Amino acid sequence: MSLPNLQIACDHSDLPTALADITKVGDVVDIIEAGTILMLQVGEYAVKCFRALYPDKKIVADTKCADAGGTVAKNCSEAGANWMTCICSATIPTMIAAAKEIEEIQVELYGDWTYENAQQWLDAGITQAIYHQSRDALFAGETWGEKDLKRVKKLIDMGMKVSVTGGLSVETLKLFEGIDVHTFITGRGITAASDPKKAALDFKAEIKRIWG
Numbered sequence: 001m002s003l004p005n006l007q008i009a010c011d012h013s014d015l016p017t018a019l020a021d022i023t024k025v026g027d028v029v030d031i032i033e034a035g036t037i038l039m040l041q042v043g044e045y046a047v048k049c050f051r052a053l054y055p056d057k058k059i060v061a062d063t064k065c066a067d068a069g070g071t072v073a074k075n076c077s078e079a080g081a082n083w084m085t086c087i088c089s090a091t092i093p094t095m096i097a098a099a100k101e102i103e104e105i106q107v108e109l110y111g112d113w114t115y116e117n118a119q120q121w122l123d124a125g126i127t128q129a130i131y132h133q134s135r136d137a138l139f140a141g142e143t144w145g146e147k148d149l150k151r152v153k154k155l156i157d158m159g160m161k162v163s164v165t166g167g168l169s170v171e172t173l174k175l176f177e178g179i180d181v182h183t184f185i186t187g188r189g190i191t192a193a194s195d196p197k198k199a200a201l202d203f204k205a206e207i208k209r210i211w212g
Helices: 015-025 036-042 044-051 069-079 092-099 114-124 134-139 146-158 170-176 194-209
Strands: 005-010 031-034 058-065 083-087 104-109 128-132 161-165 183-186
Touching: 005 058, 005 161, 015 031, 015 036, 031 044, 036 058, 044 058, 058 069, 058 104, 069 083, 069 114, 083 092, 083 183, 092 114, 092 134, 092 170, 104 194, 114 146, 128 134, 128 146, 134 183, 146 161, 146 170, 170 183, 170 194, 183 194
Parallel strands: 005 031, 005 183, 031 058, 058 083, 083 104, 104 128, 128 161, 161 183
Antiparallel strands: none
């Protein structure tokens, strides 16, 4: 079982704030994400700035692409992104077109996806998925539970590299002990901390304690 990555999600509404936050922890985390909100606000400029600051880090463009996959992926790749997200409702041809233009595609799991869908993604060469507790669900009071863990395990058993995100804290990581999680993704779990760098280091230390 490999050591999970730590990914910082920059779901800021403006680039200056995102840059101020990312420079506090960019050297600690493994993957840097230009979040959907930030991408909608400033587009490829977020990716370009992150790439200029961190030339050796994996960078994700969280576009949640639903169409025009090849064009969107090419633009993200040229801006400096390694990976790009597609929403799970996107067609297989959209995902395949995107995968031709960028290093890897990650499928964002929202709504009514099925394991049959997951097998179709795998058959198409798409091997990464992101399992969510959505922001809105968390605000409504939902938490991580056995149902989520079973779904994550099933996807991993099928052969997918699964990242998890949504309301994660250092304390919740132990829920995933024994599960081969690819990446833990957090935004406010780090950026909203009084000491973001210490929070990132605490996440890394707990990951190493459990999976190291």
